Amino acid sequence: MGVITDNLPGVLEPLPGGSVLVTAVDQLINWSRSNSLWPLTFGTSCCAIEMMMATGAARHDMARFGAEVARPSPRQADLLVIAGTIVKRMAPRLRTLYEQMAEPRYVMATGSCAICGGPFMYHSYTTIRGADEIIPVDVYVPGCPPRPEAFFYGLLTLQKMIREGESIRHPGERRRPVLAALPEGMTLDDIRKEMQDLLSHDANVNMTDAAAEGAHYSAELKDF
Amino acid sequence: MDAPNLIAAVQALQPDATVRAQSDRPTLIVPAHALVALATRLRDDPALRFDLLETHTAVDWLDEDRLELLYLLTSVPLGHHLTLSVSVDRDAPLVPTLCKVYPIAEWLEREAYDMFGILYDDHPDLRRLFLEDDWVGFPLRKDYEDDFMLERPE
Ligand code: SF4
Numbered sequence: 047m048g049v050i051t052d053n054l055p056g057v058l059e060p061l062p063g064g065s066v067l068v069t070a071v072d073q074l075i076n077w078s079r080s081n082s083l084w085p086l087t088f089g090t091s092c093c094a095i096e097m098m099m100a101t102g103a104a105r106h107d108m109a110r111f112g113a114e115v116a117r118p119s120p121r122q123a124d125l126l127v128i129a130g131t132i133v134k135r136m137a138p139r140l141r142t143l144y145e146q147m148a149e150p151r152y153v154m155a156t157g158s159c160a161i162c163g164g165p166f167m168y169h170s171y172t173t174i175r176g177a178d179e180i181i182p183v184d185v186y187v188p189g190c191p192p193r194p195e196a197f198f199y200g201l202l203t204l205q206k207m208i209r210e211g212e213s214i215r216h217p218g219e220r221r222r223p224v225l226a227a228l229p230e231g232m233t234l235d236d237i238r239k240e241m242q243d244l245l246s247h248d249a250n251v252n253m254t255d256a257a258a259e260g261a262h263y264s265a266e267l268k269d270f
Numbered sequence: 271m272d273a274p275n276l277i278a279a280v281q282a283l284q285p286d287a288t289v290r291a292q293s294d295r296p297t298l299i300v301p302a303h304a305l306v307a308l309a310t311r312l313r314d315d316p317a318l319r320f321d322l323l324e325t326h327t328a329v330d331w332l333d334e335d336r337l338e339l340l341y342l343l344t345s346v347p348l349g350h351h352l353t354l355s356v357s358v359d360r361d362a363p364l365v366p367t368l369c370k371v372y373p374i375a376e377w378l379e380r381e382a383y384d385m386f387g388i389l390y391d392d393h394p395d396l397r398r399l400f401l402e403d404d405w406v407g408f409p410l411r412k413d414y415e416d417d418f419m420l421e422r423p424e
Contacts, residue, residue, distance in 0.1 A: 135402065168422040171409040
């Protein structure tokens, strides 16, 4: 099929009918999705304050992961961070906000309140016991409130999920929700190192991997 | 004005006001019917000038069968504080509104109505503030229960 396909056998994939589909596009799209998470400006209580301090300030700046463009309109946002207590009065509004966001949309529940009602689980007339009673959640970040490291661990987890998740090949496929609790023995230095690694090489699309994956799919298609 | 002088000055205006024990600000217990007149004089008296109703809330004393209403007053120019305490019957919690004296009282009283079911006589707009309009019951009363609430397993 010509020079390009010969040189990049894995990247371009022959399809019936003679057209070509760039399989690396999947990876590229997921990479760009995971690195341009625009959070919705939404927060309900103490966790939201913590999150704003954690993500907006210099030391743990969220901008390094392409997620600093907080959007006041759900139409432009694709990450909903549920930071804080959700009460009965808020629940329908939260649902509306979620529904107004365009696909693909991702939800992080940070803090005990958003996970299960937290300190207000018992004897509360109004606290919703977990945001997942209202909307689907992708990543849970435990803590009351979560430390900035924990929040970033959750964000990194979400980015990983996005990269491995839905693609052109597997539309509509979403990963099961995960609990992004800091693993036992994980220290701040480990997280810093993970962030460093991520920033140094993971932020580039790995064309070798993409080509290998493309070749794999091409072979599969031929068998088929 | 310091606390003893303040209490003496208010008691001069309202002789039947008694000092509430166990309170960290000067607190006076006053009868409900005297509330509006007293608040007006506290606001307008040049030596007191309580121009700010800082907050208004209530306490449910279930075993004493009364609701205690607390009005936290502050004088911004003179920098002193005073709390007024009014007790009402739990079953007939009717007090006059302070809206005419302090306009902020309108919403503070709506909140107290929302949470404790206190009825404010002559209030212009006594609706729920935080909860839905069709909410049944007053959740900050100690005997409030509903189906949604979870009991803590022992
Ligand atoms: S989890 Fe803790 S810090 Fe977060 S909103 Fe709930 S009470 Fe506040």
